[in-house]
Amino acid sequence: MIEEKILKRVLKPGRYTGGEFGQIIKDKAKVKARFAFCFPDTYEIGMSNLGIRILYGALNAHEDIWCERAYAPWIDMEEEMRKGDIPLWAVESGDPLKEFDIVGFTLQYELCYTNVLNVLELAKIPLLASERTDSDPIIIGGGPCSYNPEPVADFFDLFSIGEGEEALCEITRLYIQMKEEGSYTRAAFLREAARMDGFYVPSLYEVRYNEDGTIASHEPKYEDVPRRVVKRIMKDMDESYFPENFVMPYIETVHDRIMLEVYRGCIRGCRFCQAGMVYRPIREKTPDRLNEQAKCLFRNTGYDEISLSSLSISDYTQIGCLTDKLLEWTDDSMVSLSLPSMRLDSFTHELMEKISGVRSSTLTFAPEAGTQRLRDAINKNVTEADLLQALDVAFDYGKNTVKLYFMLGLPTETDEDIEGIAQLAKRVIDYYYERPGKRKGKAPSVTISVACFIPKPDTAFQWEAQCTLEELDRKQQLLKEKITDRRIRYNYHDANVSRLEAVFARGDRKLSGALLEARRRGVRFDSWDEFFNYDIWMEIFDTVGIDPAFYANRTFGEDEVLPWDVIDCGVDKAFFKRERAQAYASIPTPNCKEKCSGCGANRLGGERSWCRDCPSSLAK
Amino acid sequence: MVQGLPVVTRKIRIKFIKQGALKFISHLDLCRTMKTALIRAGIPIYYTEGFNPHPKMVFALPLSIGASSDCEYMDLKLVAEMSDAEVKERLAAALPVELAPIAVYEPQVKFAEIGWARYRMTFFGDYGVGSAAKLTEMLTSPMIVMKHTKNGERETDIQGGIGRFEIVELEGAAVLDIMLKADSANYTNPELIVQAMKEKPEDYRIERMGVYLADGITLFV
Numbered sequence: 001m002i003e004e005k006i007l008k009r010v011l012k013p014g015r016y017t018g019g020e021f022g023q024i025i026k027d028k029a030k031v032k033a034r035f036a037f038c039f040p041d042t043y044e045i046g047m048s049n050l051g052i053r054i055l056y057g058a059l060n061a062h063e064d065i066w067c068e069r070a071y072a073p074w075i076d077m078e079e080e081m082r083k084g085d086i087p088l089w090a091v092e093s094g095d096p097l098k099e100f101d102i103v104g105f106t107l108q109y110e111l112c113y114t115n116v117l118n119v120l121e122l123a124k125i126p127l128l129a130s131e132r133t134d135s136d137p138i139i140i141g142g143g144p145c146s147y148n149p150e151p152v153a154d155f156f157d158l159f160s161i162g163e164g165e166e167a168l169c170e171i172t173r174l175y176i177q178m179k180e181e182g183s184y185t186r187a188a189f190l191r192e193a194a195r196m197d198g199f200y201v202p203s204l205y206e207v208r209y210n211e212d213g214t215i216a217s218h219e220p221k222y223e224d225v226p227r228r229v230v231k232r233i234m235k236d237m238d239e240s241y242f243p244e245n246f247v248m249p250y251i252e253t254v255h256d257r258i259m260l261e262v263y264r265g266c267i268r269g270c271r272f273c274q275a276g277m278v279y280r281p282i283r284e285k286t287p288d289r290l291n292e293q294a295k296c297l298f299r300n301t302g303y304d305e306i307s308l309s310s311l312s313i314s315d316y317t318q319i320g321c322l323t324d325k326l327l328e329w330t331d332d333s334m335v336s337l338s339l340p341s342m343r344l345d346s347f348t349h350e351l352m353e354k355i356s357g358v359r360s361s362t363l364t365f366a367p368e369a370g371t372q373r374l375r376d377a378i379n380k381n382v383t384e385a386d387l388l389q390a391l392d393v394a395f396d397y398g399k400n401t402v403k404l405y406f407m408l409g410l411p412t413e414t415d416e417d418i419e420g421i422a423q424l425a426k427r428v429i430d431y432y433y434e435r436p437g438k439r440k441g442k443a444p445s446v447t448i449s450v451a452c453f454i455p456k457p458d459t460a461f462q463w464e465a466q467c468t469l470e471e472l473d474r475k476q477q478l479l480k481e482k483i484t485d486r487r488i489r490y491n492y493h494d495a496n497v498s499r500l501e502a503v504f505a506r507g508d509r510k511l512s513g514a515l516l517e518a519r520r521r522g523v524r525f526d527s528w529d530e531f532f533n534y535d536i537w538m539e540i541f542d543t544v545g546i547d548p549a550f551y552a553n554r555t556f557g558e559d560e561v562l563p564w565d566v567i568d569c570g571v572d573k574a575f576f577k578r579e580r581a582q583a584y585a586s587i588p589t590p591n592c593k594e595k596c597s598g599c600g601a602n603r604l605g606g607e608r609s610w611c612r613d614c615p616s617s618l619a620k
Numbered sequence: 621m622v623q624g625l626p627v628v629t630r631k632i633r634i635k636f637i638k639q640g641a642l643k644f645i646s647h648l649d650l651c652r653t654m655k656t657a658l659i660r661a662g663i664p665i666y667y668t669e670g671f672n673p674h675p676k677m678v679f680a681l682p683l684s685i686g687a688s689s690d691c692e693y694m695d696l697k698l699v700a701e702m703s704d705a706e707v708k709e710r711l712a713a714a715l716p717v718e719l720a721p722i723a724v725y726e727p728q729v730k731f732a733e734i735g736w737a738r739y740r741m742t743f744f745g746d747y748g749v750g751s752a753a754k755l756t757e758m759l760t761s762p763m764i765v766m767k768h769t770k771n772g773e774r775e776t777d778i779q780g781g782i783g784r785f786e787i788v789e790l791e792g793a794a795v796l797d798i799m800l801k802a803d804s805a806n807y808t809n810p811e812l813i814v815q816a817m818k819e820k821p822e823d824y825r826i827e828r829m830g831v832y833l834a835d836g837i838t839l840f841v
Contacts, residue, residue, distance in 0.1 A: 007644055007686070013644035019718065020716070302659030302661075303656060303659075
């Protein structure tokens with residue numbers, strides 16, 4: 001463990017001490033491979049991630065593999081580490097990360113890239129994959145950002161594409177096998193890994209560029225390396241590994257409760273949403289299995305809150321059955337249920353009754369756009385009538401604080417659509433007073449939280465340009481002017497942050513130069529307001545000769561080779577093109593429950609899926 | 621379904637330790653950790669009434685972050701019969717060893733009767749041979765420190781909070797065995813002693829050794 005005198009000098013020392021109830025300790029002399037799973041942000045954020053909890057358990061289920069955790073140190077601890085020449089360690093054993101066989105990073109958001117580089121540097125592991133030797137750990141990336149891994153391709157030895165429960169175990173087994181056979185070299189291992197399903201080894205591909213900076217070709221260097229890497233999925237979610245206990249943090253984390261993953265995928269096809277595409281096809285767990293998992297986690301963790309987590313929980317086909325089963329025991333055990341990610345059009349009295357234990361008086365919905373025309377264009381299939389119906393339920397329960405999420409700068413957006421946001425917010429207030437009958441609770445208040453549209457890979461809007469900063473600023477101010485009611489609070493995101501996110505979301509390998517320069521200048525924690533510095537980033541791009549507008553504000557050609565074409569997320573490009581055309585015609589696409597739109601993801605298979613052509617589907 | 625209020629069968633006191641990595645968690649974190657541990661252990665604890673029921677736990681004394689202790693106390697109410705031995709056994713299995721329960725029993729003395737706590741403070745660095753005289757002088761003179769109070773930070777003399785003490789000089793360290801006031805009106809945090817030191821030790825340890833009644837002699841149990 002790190003010296004006590006240092007722990008006394010830093011904020012929240014509980015971030016660094018480990019020793020949590022439920023952590024897994026193994027005899028390092030007896031294990032064959034040591035895996036360090038790093039979340040490149042603070043402990044509190046990292047410990048709230050369900051994916052890591054699942055993979056931590058899945059890897060440790062193998063007796064001869066020991067998976068530990070690591071996080072980005074906060075700046076005070078970083079300073080101590082640099083001053084005292086202390087290399088970054090893993091929480092369980094306290095051993096330096098560089099002594100591990102494999103170090104995995106989960107890439108949850110683009111703005112964590114500078115933290116990845118900082119963590120590698122603090123761990124004294126060479127930043128560039130090309131500079132690592134056979135004695136350095138293998139650096140593997142995964143998570144949502146790995147659907148376009150190119151901006152960080154130079155820093156990773158390989159990426160695990162898609163769901164990692166089986167894939168990470170397989171790759172670690174390959175490592176063990178090659179070590180035991182004596183055939184291990186970094187190069188031989190990576191070549192072998194590239195032949196396995198779901199692994200992308202960027203160094204085995206050659207990228208050539210056109211004179212205008214776009215990609216001419218992205219080709220494998222060898223014949224046995226796949227042209228495209230197809231993502232992995234867990235076919236049967238009931239059978240898929242799910243932890244029976246959690247590592248219990250001592251300090252308060254962001255999500256300090258049981259997270260029960262109900263299903264994967266999404267039947268909605270919001271055209272801006274990457275998660276809704278890359279987690280397809282939808283695969284449900286059965287209510288019995290979920291109930292079992294919830295009971296088991298309750299017994300083993302002692303948490304008194306269960307959050308039913310999924311992209312849109314009310315779309316779960318058996319939500320009524322599941323909540324009934326859970327309520328049979330949760331009430332008596334003083335356990336409360338929470339259902340985040342509720343859609344407007346599914347918010348009913350019946351569901352509200354079941355979650356009435358919810359303490360918060362705030363309800364949050366995401367209409368995303370202010371007019372029906374634009375909501376149709378982005379395929380957010382909710383109407384104003386849906387909103388009013390949801391408000392009826394909310395107001396009946398005295399929940400008079402409503403939060404609405406919107407986006408500015410969406411493709412096809414006009415000033416009329418922006419005015420529509422202000423009008424919709426006003427409609428909520430007016431509706432409260434229009435309703436007949438007795439009013440419950442305090443006077444209503446509405447908060448509208450407005451993000452900037454960011455074009456993301458693997459969406460119908462992946463080719464779209466982000467509005468320029470000037471245009472985003474004009475739109476933000478226009479909306480401000482249109483809000484006249486004092487009961488409406490208006491928050492909007494910093495457009496500078498959204499622009500940087502857009503650069504890295506659609507970036508290519510040339511951006512690795514910018515990230516190295518950022519590290520040289522000490523940039524990290526970009527996703528933290530207090531550290532984000534747009535001017536430094538513009539200097540960095542200038543220094544390395546990169547034009548951020550090329551990535552953020554350019555409309556990509558539909559026939560252009562995209563940096564992420566090498567990754568196959570399961571949904572076809574042809575589908576995205578069709579969806580884009582529908583958007584320009586403001587025509588919505590039915591959800592997967594209503595009609596299959598032929599996105600292509602059903603070729604990956606999956607049990608208890610909605611996919612029509614899938615042999616075991618529910619819709620058969 | 622109409623349920624009667626759960627009936628409290630009896631009160632229990634749990635004496636536990638706080639050591640190792642667990643020294644570094646705050647009081648709020650300790651409450652959360654104890655709460656989940658009690659639920660994991662399946663101990664029939666009493667929940668507060670109201671909209672937001674939570675297990676009723678009362679702790680004897682605060683303990684500053686970084687200090688270890690062999691004598692922490694927590695009182696609970698049970699709503700069903702469970703023997704002291706079983707509570708102890710179940711809770712031990714649900715807690716990390718560094719927060720282990722060492723005794724479970726029915727309380728005879730109230731927390732309000734606590735008057736003093738005894739600490740062992742070890743100072744490292746230039747606090748070896750010859751430091752006793754200096755420390756003694758400091759501890760017997762007015763000791764003005766900045767103290768957090770309800771009205772913000774203010775200068776306070778903590779001299780009145782200091783009881784009998786003894787100093788042992790070692791090679792490269794000094795060990796101070798000291799009684800500090802611990803009643804709720806005059807709780808004296810041992811960290812304040814470090815704060816009052818003009819020459820700060822390179823490193824230091826604080827261990828709470830015992831809790832006493834107002835006479836400063838009778839051990840609290």
